Amino acid sequence: MPPFIPDKKVVHNFHGLSTLRPTFTVMEFAAPGEQGQRLAIACEGWEIEYTVWSTENLTQSEIPVVVAFHGFARPLEDMRSAHRAWPNPHAMISIHLPHHGGSRPLPESGPDDRAIEPRVFNRIIDTIIINQVPNAGKRTLLGYSIGGRVALALLVDRPESWQHVVLLAPDGLKQSPFYAVTVHTRLGRLAWFWIDRHEQLVQKWSDALLEWGFISKHLNGFIYFHSSSHAMRMMVWKGWRSHRACWPSHEAIKAALEQVPNADFIFGEFDKIIPTRNAKRIRRMTQNLTNVTFQTVQSGHNLLKPETMDAVVRCIFES
Template identity: 25%
Template sequence: MLPVFKLSNGPVPLLAFHGIGQDHRAFEPLAQQLEGRYAMYAFDLFFHGSQSAPASDDVLTKQRFQEIIQAFLHQHSIERFAVIGFSMGGRFALATAEAFPQQTTELILLAPDGITISPWYRIATQSGLGRRLFRYFLQHMPLFHRFGQVFLSVGLINRSVLRFAESTLATVEQRKSVYNSWVYFRKLHFNLSELSELLNNHPVRVRFFAGYFDQVLPVSYIKPLSRRLHAYELTVLKTGHNRLIEKVAKIF
């Protein structure tokens, strides 16, 4: 089981999954606005908040994650629910909707990861060599910074992404959390044709929120899924990546 915190009360259960480097508290501003409408259950994902390492060293599979959510739903006697995910939490929101399409009433994605996969993520996680290099760079941050400056100068990354990476990797504990998360969650990926068919064939309300100034997970990253959907809602707010939950809370 994952630690879960009930942040608001209401008739519609809402399962919430935070971004990398966060915990359940990231959703507190939104939960305040949802009081009386949604019962928000915010999870602490592995390697974040009150949840440390998983019980085993295995990669998190979709089947194992489905079992975790099924146990939670059973424990709380929840039959139908909405789900929300921000950034990395978008992977978990997508995996939940994919595993429980008949029970999901609403899928709310805030600058979601898991739709467009960064080539850097593929390089860092999908092979043993890539994972060793990823670990090495995280253990030698001056070298990481120098390579970042080179990639910035030749246009392979932009300044906002580099700043986000360096702030996310500022401490030893943050670097451990990022490495473990990227590696442990790497099997949570999706066949977008199959996923969109599931969403199209069930009455799931799909809502996207994106930041106009977000260069980490820009609005264009949503298109590989949104263009396959028969219906969806898209709201673009004048903000970057880190303040998106706060901005969404003001209009939700």
């Protein structure tokens, strides 16, 4: 899908609400008919786009809040299935990750591929909640795929802020060498920008490797999708780079999980992107923590399909 420039965006900051036309091109992954009402906050050098959904008849003096993060190259609207399946009254704040939709560094605030720090992201979330749910109660952190990695980083930064953490096929438990080299080294930068200039050759190599049986159809499709245009390749680059500070160690994750009342890891039984084996180490490290569960549902990687979310919710709330 080509880059999308919205006509208008509601941006709020500490001084109130204003309607601005963005001056940058953003990568939009939701078709116009799929987009809901979105807001954006300009805070801490970032513009973060989000939406808020709430269940009907919220009567509590303190409203439970679910903060939700989507997967890579997907829109924040994906998390609506979780909102609809969630069995308890709540307000859900679904947040666009950096370089998705309208979320990105503010102009002149630093390099366009700079990392968002977990402590900064937590403060931005605090501001969103104060603005949108002033009578907020207990907080749940919900992350899917790369959104799960971001959720882990936010948890590690401030475990006392979260009553419940739900991690759906979370990234961040096993780092691929390709990602590490690409994101953290000068060689990786040079290699990625070479790929950007020679994408057709890369795709031919991918086809050959598939034909020879060295890679799967899924990986071949992944390569095609993420190299489909210059805009997409730059989004992948900036998206990977912007989340590089959100990769806590297993030791830090374990320490944070010891402090949160409830944490649930859910994986797809047939997931080839983030298989259940990625959680072996953290599962072994937390085997004595009664507040942490690891479960699987009959699914591939897409745990956000409505029928799959129903199974996920049963795992969390009925087990």
